[in-house]
Amino acid sequence: DGGITQSPKYLFRKEGQNVTLSCEQNLNHDAMYWYRQDPGQGLRLIYYSQIVNDFQKGDIAEGYSVSREKKESFPLTVTSAQKNPTAFYLCASRYATGGNQPQHFGDGTRLSIL
């Protein structure tokens, strides 16, 4: 089945620790996105990538880093510089050509502080 796979489903971070969230898609989508979702605030864009080896900051990139070495993979690292990392993290992807294609989402990773 084609889709977007996020792992792990739940993740716990200790103080001062970096953690990496995985996002893999087999939809052959060009563009990939990371969002953070907090209660009552909707989705806020962290980083996005249109093509391999290229990515741009979104609205809340501070304390996060990404890489895009393969078309199907877009991992997100939450660094120790992110002081309030507890949230639900969502990865999305879409075709970047052929008009304004909608985004499709994975089932998220819930990150909590120990």
Add this chain to the structure above:
Amino acid sequence: QKEVEQDPGPLSVPEGAIVSLNCTYSNSAFQYFMWYRQYSRKGPELLMYTYSSGNKEDGRFTAQVDKSSKYISLFIRDSQPSDSATYLCAMSSPPGSARQLTFGSGTQLTVLP
């Protein structure tokens, strides 16, 4: 002021009711409009996608767009308990923009059996 405003609810209706969910926006450059449904602890699922003013129907769901008033709605007919979820409106940045989507904050809906 947020670019997209959405009433957070919560909204509670009896089974079989017609549900109306709404968003307003301030950026007249938005061209494409989407509704996503999000169940608890799951990712958003695309329900409706439209780019023109007027109505688009898909089964029990109707999406309505009024660009002159900067107002979009999602109607759910014959609502079912399985429709209980958070509904997110989303709008696309101008064509060609890589960022693409601006989201409302979501409306939490409960359909009571």
